[in-house]
Amino acid sequence: DARAVIGENLLDAAHARGVELEGACEGSLACSTCHVVFDSEDVFASLPEACDDENDMLDLAYGLTATSRLGCQVI
């Protein structure tokens, strides 16, 4: 698991800190319940780009914004 090498993703980090964020598929890009919206466009722009599978799932997310990501994919 590449994420284990690089470190926790945003979904895991949120859970570790008691933040309520769903993650129904536990990071396997099969849901969009870990949808997060970044307040800061600068922070959003600094992230590695979303892969095609993430973008496909994001398209299904409720309330999609220009700074939306799936929390389980943000490292």
Ligand code: FES
């Ligand atoms: Fe399902 Fe992130 S937890 S896509």
